[in-house]
Amino acid sequence: MRGPGTWVALAAVALLACAGAEVKTTPAPGTGEPAAAPVAASAAALSEAPFDARPGRSPVEGASAAVQDPAAREHADVLAREAVQTVKDGGDPLVARQKLQEAASTGAASPLALYNLGVADLRAGDLGAAEEHAWQAVEQSLGNPKAVHLYVQVMERWGRAEAGVANLERLSERLPEAEGLKLGVIEALLTAKHPADALQRATDLLRKEETNVDAMLVMARAYLAMERMEAAEYVLAQLLEVRKDARAYSLLGTMAWRKGDARKAMGFYREALKLDAGMADVHNNLAVLYQDAGDSEASAGEALAALQQDPKYSEAWMNLGNARRVQRNFGEASIAYEQALAANPDCADCEFNLGVLELERKPADQDVPAHYRKAIEHLQRYKAMRRSVTRGDTVADSYLDEARRMAEFLEQEGQKGKEPHPAPAGDGEASPGNPSPSPSTPAIPPEGGEGTR
Secondary structure (H helix, E strand, O other): OOOHHHHHHHHHHHHHHOOOOOOOOOOOOOOOOOOOOOOOOOOOOOOOOOOOOOOOOOOOOOOOOOOOOHHHHHHHHHHHHHHHHHHHOOOOHHHHHHHHHHHHHOOOOOHHHHHHHHHHHHHHOOHHHHHHHHHHHHHHOOOOHHHHHHHHHHHHHOOOHHHHHHHHHHHHHHOOOOHHHHHHHHHHHHHOOOHHHHHHHHHHHHHHOOOOHHHHHHHHHHHHHOOOHHHHHHHHHHHHHHOOOHHHHHHHHHHHHHOOOHHHHHHHHHHHHHHOOOOHHHHHHHHHHHHHOOOHHHHHHHHHHHHHHOOOOHHHHHHHHHHHHHOOOHHHHHHHHHHHHHHOOOOHHHHHHHHHHHHHOOOOOOOOOHHHHHHHHHHHHHHHHHOOOOOOOHHHHHHHHHHHHHHHHHHHHHHHHHOOOOOOOEOOEOOOOOOOOOOOOOOOOOOOOOOOO
16 A cells, blocks of 8 residues: 555646646446446446335434434334335335335434435435435434435436535535545535546545545546546555455446456456445446347346336336347337336437337238337437437438338338229239339348447
8 A cells, every 4th residue: 555645646647637628527438339328337326225224323423412302203213114124025115215204204304214215215216305305314414424425416316416515515614523524525526527626635535544445436536537547547456455345346347348348347347246236337337238248138137137226227227128129029128218218308319219129110910100100200209309419310310211211101002902903914914004012121220230329
C-alpha cells in the first residue's frame, strides 16, 4: 500500500489533465452495438435486498431519540417487521409497501423502516415518495451510509442529482463527524457529473485514512468518469489488497468491457456476483455479454436475475426480450419489450425492437398484412422519439420501407381474392390478360442482426 502522498499525486495529475477540457461521462460499456445499453457499475440499480430483515432499529446510535411515544414506535416496528416477513414469505410486495407506508404515517417509523419504504417506492417507480422517505431515513439515521446511498440513487434517477448534492452538503455541515455523509456528497458529485470535484474530496478522505475502501472506490469511479483507465485500475488494485469488494470487481469488469475484452469482463462480473449476488446492474451487463457470445439462454437467465432484484429495470426487460426474440419465442419477447416501455416510456429502442419483432413474427399458416402494419406503427414511433437526436436512421428507414411494401402487397392480394375471377383459358393454362404476380420474397431482418438495439 502506498502512502498518502501517492493519492495526492494521482489526484493532481488527473485534475491537471482535465483542466480546460470537457469532462466526459462514462459511456455504457459494450462491443459494437449492444442490444440494450448495459448499465455502468455506478448506475441506479439497487443492489441491496428489497427489505432488510433486521429489527426496526437504525444502526446509527441516537437515530430514534426524536420519538417520544414508545407505543407508537412499537406499533410502527410491528408493521415494518410484518412488511419484511411478507416479502420473505414470497408475498405481494405491494402489500409490504402498504404496511411500511402505514408505519411511516404514524410518525414513529424507525430510519430502517423509512429506508425500506424508500427502496419499495423506488421499485414501484414512485420517485417523489422515494425521495421523501430516503431523505427522512438519512436525516433520522444521522447519515447512515446505506440510507445516503439510496438517497443518491433516487436523486439520480429522479433527475435531481444537483439538488441531492446541495442537500447532502448542508446536512454534512451540520454533522461534520458523519463519515457516511462525506462519502455521500462525493457519490452525489459523481452522479451530478462533477468527477474532478469528487476526486478532490476522495483524496482529502484518503489523506486521513489511506485504507478507506469506500473512498478508494469513489476515487476509482471518478477516474473512470474522466476516462483515466490506468489510474482507476491502479486504485482498484490497491483496494482489493485491502479487501475483496464486489463493487471493485464490477468496475474492473466495466473497464475490461470498454477495452473490448469481453471474456475478462465476464470473469470480473462473476467475481462480483460471488460476493454480492444482488447486483442487478452486473446481472444485466452479463445478459448483454452472453447475448453477444451467442448464448441466449444464459442471457435470459441473467436478465431475469436482474429483474428479480429490480422489477422496474427497463434495460433488463429489453435484454430479456432480445434473448427471447433470438429463441423465436415472440410472445414472451413482445411482453418483455412492453414491460421495458412501461418502466421507461421514453425508451425509443423498445419501439424499434418491437417493430423488428413484428417483421419477424409471421403467422404459421399464411402471411398477413396486420403484423407489418404493427411494425410500421412501432418504427414510426421510434423515429418520432429519436427525431431530436438524429436526422436520419437508415436502418429504421429500410425496415419501414420493407414493412410498407409487404403490407401493401398483401392487402392488394387480399383484395384481388375477393374479386370474381375470369374463366380459365384452358386446362393448366393461365389467362394471357391476367398473369399471376410472383414478386420476390423480401428479406426479413436476420436473428441477432443489425435490427437488434
